[in-house]
Amino acid sequence: MTTTGDGAAIHRGVRTRDTAKEPAGRTVTSRVLSVLSAFSGERRRLSLSEISRRAGMPLTTAHRLVSELMAWGALERDRDGRYQIGLRLWEVAALAPRGLGLREAAMPFLEDLYEATRQHVQLAVLDGPDVLYLERISSRDAVGVHSRVGGRFPAHATGVGLVLLAHAPPDAQERYLAGPLATFTDRTIADPGRLRWALADVRRNGYVISDRQVTLDAVSVAAPVRDAADEVVAALSVVVRLGDPRPVALVPPVVAAARGLSRWLLSHPDHP
Amino acid sequence: MTTTGDGAAIHRGVRTRDTAKEPAGRTVTSRVLSVLSAFSGERRRLSLSEISRRAGMPLTTAHRLVSELMAWGALERDRDGRYQIGLRLWEVAALAPRGLGLREAAMPFLEDLYEATRQHVQLAVLDGPDVLYLERISSRDAVGVHSRVGGRFPAHATGVGLVLLAHAPPDAQERYLAGPLATFTDRTIADPGRLRWALADVRRNGYVISDRQVTLDAVSVAAPVRDAADEVVAALSVVVRLGDPRPVALVPPVVAAARGLSRWLLSHPDHP
Numbered sequence: 434m435t436t437t438g439d440g441a442a443i444h445r446g447v448r449t450r451d452t453a454k455e456p457a458g459r460t461v462t463s464r465v466l467s468v469l470s471a472f473s474g475e476r477r478r479l480s481l482s483e484i485s486r487r488a489g490m491p492l493t494t495a496h497r498l499v500s501e502l503m504a505w506g507a508l509e510r511d512r513d514g515r516y517q518i519g520l521r522l523w524e525v526a527a528l529a530p531r532g533l534g535l536r537e538a539a540m541p542f543l544e545d546l547y548e549a550t551r552q553h554v555q556l557a558v559l560d561g562p563d564v565l566y567l568e569r570i571s572s573r574d575a576v577g578v579h580s581r582v583g584g585r586f587p588a589h590a591t592g593v594g595l596v597l598l599a600h601a602p603p604d605a606q607e608r609y610l611a612g613p614l615a616t617f618t619d620r621t622i623a624d625p626g627r628l629r630w631a632l633a634d635v636r637r638n639g640y641v642i643s644d645r646q647v648t649l650d651a652v653s654v655a656a657p658v659r660d661a662a663d664e665v666v667a668a669l670s671v672v673v674r675l676g677d678p679r680p681v682a683l684v685p686p687v688v689a690a691a692r693g694l695s696r697w698l699l700s701h702p703d704h705p
Numbered sequence: 706m707t708t709t710g711d712g713a714a715i716h717r718g719v720r721t722r723d724t725a726k727e728p729a730g731r732t733v734t735s736r737v738l739s740v741l742s743a744f745s746g747e748r749r750r751l752s753l754s755e756i757s758r759r760a761g762m763p764l765t766t767a768h769r770l771v772s773e774l775m776a777w778g779a780l781e782r783d784r785d786g787r788y789q790i791g792l793r794l795w796e797v798a799a800l801a802p803r804g805l806g807l808r809e810a811a812m813p814f815l816e817d818l819y820e821a822t823r824q825h826v827q828l829a830v831l832d833g834p835d836v837l838y839l840e841r842i843s844s845r846d847a848v849g850v851h852s853r854v855g856g857r858f859p860a861h862a863t864g865v866g867l868v869l870l871a872h873a874p875p876d877a878q879e880r881y882l883a884g885p886l887a888t889f890t891d892r893t894i895a896d897p898g899r900l901r902w903a904l905a906d907v908r909r910n911g912y913v914i915s916d917r918q919v920t921l922d923a924v925s926v927a928a929p930v931r932d933a934a935d936e937v938v939a940a941l942s943v944v945v946r947l948g949d950p951r952p953v954a955l956v957p958p959v960v961a962a963a964r965g966l967s968r969w970l971l972s973h974p975d976h977p
Binding site: 460461462463465466469470472473474477478497498501502505507509511512517518519520521522523524525526527528529530531532533534536537540541544547548558560565569570571572573581582583584585662 | 800819820857
């Protein structure tokens, strides 16, 4: 079984060694990556059999790959012997310019914004159809939100998402408008026509107020962050409990923070 | 060349497929990981030839692995065509319980501490002989520090490091005391005997004041964070400019924040 599983893996490795465009799931590299992909926000700790099942590979292959990932520190074991993403992988990933690099530059501006609002301050980027949250600063008594750092959410239902969609390439916008639009509350903009208008408003206004789209007690105000090439690379937002403070009062601080960060990025083109 | 390089890689892969304990650098998996290891805080963007050189593999092998890592999102290319760690890897790594999981739980306590000090507030864990910084909140006018989120520093020279070393397993402490102790200022505790005393003080006092050990204008105050099993898993610190405020005045808020976080972890044993 070992031989079969690994033999196959190696064989594929040989066949495809010069065809990087091969679909995933065939080379050893893609198997390593599928082991990492087995983990999710809902499944942060997995047994070996769960990894083998979720990664779609024989137990023996999973065992070999997991052992190598453990030796390097990409995976660790918890007290119960389950596997979890390791600190060494987090350390390498902390070098991602679009992740912690951007977050590093943004932090002082997020802090300023947090002190002005004391609820949630968020930094997010667009990744495919989702917003990916790079950072969130929250007070202990802030209104409940569904986002977490490293977590995703459908773009159209969030303030940061609307800002990022509004500045995404036209074809990406059209693809998004053509796809299904999830509804979370009766306020969620789930109609393509309304969403198209909302995106135009964002571009015209330079900010957006996302009103009770995810939960009926939360409102977010978001604005775009531009890099040194004047491209919108991220969005900042403040999420507050409905009516306190009035969202419109949050527009100036949010826009100011987003512009401040954009100006900083413009003056530090070589920042990671 | 392609055949040679990859043939060798695959051959090794076959020979060692069942010996996960093999030294790194021999299996395809270890090659994938060595590509990721090629990146560092000083080298966040690399050309293909730099990757092949730093990872110690033929250009063709590097090209194949890099292409597969790109397809998955573990690597991205910047505008100049150089490679960088990708957002997808950051997203997976965000699931590391000892990384963002701990940081998530700590954030409200770090915020409280930040508001009491307005300089730097840090959260770190011990990884081998180094402290690894999981989080840092800094004001724009804070005293200069050498740490960055995802960065390392020798444990003995920092407040968080002294706290973590003091509670590390005895054998780990002895290994550390036996090794070379880097000196950064004339205040750095670089003598094993003095360090041993300092660690005993930390255990007795429950906090430490690290006085100008890294730079002559910065002082840090640190305290231990314990998990649900009462093990010290992290350390919190505040770094301030020498003399403002007096370090001793920072001990109560730092200890309170560290105890608050420990209590939270105790009451949330299942938190990632």
